[in-house]
Amino acid sequence: MxxxxxxxxxxxxxxxxxxxxxxxxxxxxxxxxxxxxxxxxxxxxxxxxxxxxxxxxxxxxxxxxxxxxxxxxxxxxxxxxxxxxxxxxxxxxxxxxxxxxxxxxxxxxxxxxxxxxxxxxxxxxxxxxPSPSQDQLHPEIYAEKAWTLMTFSTDKTLAVDYFQRAIRMQPDMVEWNSSYVLGLVDAFKYSDTGLEADLLKKMRMAKEQDPENLYLAAHYLTLRADRERKIEDEARELARKVLRNPVSSYSGIKPLLEVYINHVSIDEAINWQRRLWKNIQMSVI
The missing domain is CATH 1.25.40.10 (Tetratricopeptide repeat domain)
Incomplete structure (x- = not known):
């Protein structure tokens, strides 16, 4: 015993x-x-x-x-x-x-x-x-571990790897793919080699699969803004959508504000921030 x-x-x-x-x-x-x-x-x-x-x-x-x-x-x-x-x-x-x-x-x-x-x-x-692959964790575990590292760690490289493993075994999970490409943006943001050559393509495809993800849409617009002209109307339309949704750190506010400041106008950025603040105040009354 x-x-x-x-x-x-x-x-x-x-x-x-x-x-x-x-x-x-x-x-x-x-x-x-x-x-x-x-x-x-x-x-x-x-x-x-x-x-x-x-x-x-x-x-x-x-x-x-x-x-x-x-x-x-x-x-x-x-x-x-x-x-x-x-x-x-x-x-x-x-x-x-x-x-x-x-x-x-x-x-x-x-x-x-x-x-x-x-x-x-x-x-x-x-x-x-059981995991679809005997020598791998279950994709659900990889996905949660990846999301946790995306939120918790400053180094997104391992999170990207875990998302890739999860998606490889279970490719139909839209939110995993969206988080994967967002992780790529963070992982390569400060890289000497710059962004992956096909990152914009991956972000476009993820956005098409996950059209309600405003955080993804805002980051996609941020990347395109440096390469394209006349993104002002798209930025304004996205800003209207953000205003209609609950405010959180994943609403897309920060990257969209960056687009407004750098590619639309400072005045419109200030006005949009005021409307956001008004919405926040109304939501807590």
């Missing part, structure tokens, strides 16, 4: 083998400051956001690292519910990371039985939904 110490060692080795925020060594690339929590709050959690489950998972991890364990559990539970609503299914491989987070959280809280229960749930999901 296994001793208590052996059981604890076995549990910890299983936890270390999980793919989740607690094992991704996120703090080695960036210490968790309070401003990251504020940034995650600003991403937006409106219904229809395809990354809502991932947002809640990362917010839960950040809250745990900041010492707010009850908030962490609340966000992990919200993540599970968000995944179920968005995927319209009670279970699936998209819950592997979430259950891994909950296994770690309960372990740290001293509830080893509950931790083991979530480990068993992870095992069940991985057996039921």
């Amino acid at each position: 296994m001793s208590a110490a052996q059981s604890q060692t076995t549990l910890e080795s299983k936890l270390e083998a999980l793919q989740c925020h607690f094992t991704w060594d996120l703090e080695s690339s960036r210490p968790i400051p309070l401003r990251l929590r504020d940034h995650l709050e600003d991403i937006g959690t409106e219904e229809g956001n395809s990354w809502l489950g991932h947002i809640y998972n990362l917010r839960g991890f950040v809250q745990y690292k900041l010492g707010f364990t009850e908030d962490a559990q609340s966000f992990f539970n919200k993540a599970a519910e968000a995944f179920r609503r968005i995927r319209n299914a009670d279970e699936g491989p998209w819950l592997v990371v979430n259950y891994g987070n909950l296994a770690w959280l309960h372990h740290h809280l001293g509830d080893q039985a509950e931790s083991q229960a979530y480990l068993s749930k992870v095992d069940a999901l991985m057996n039921k939904y």
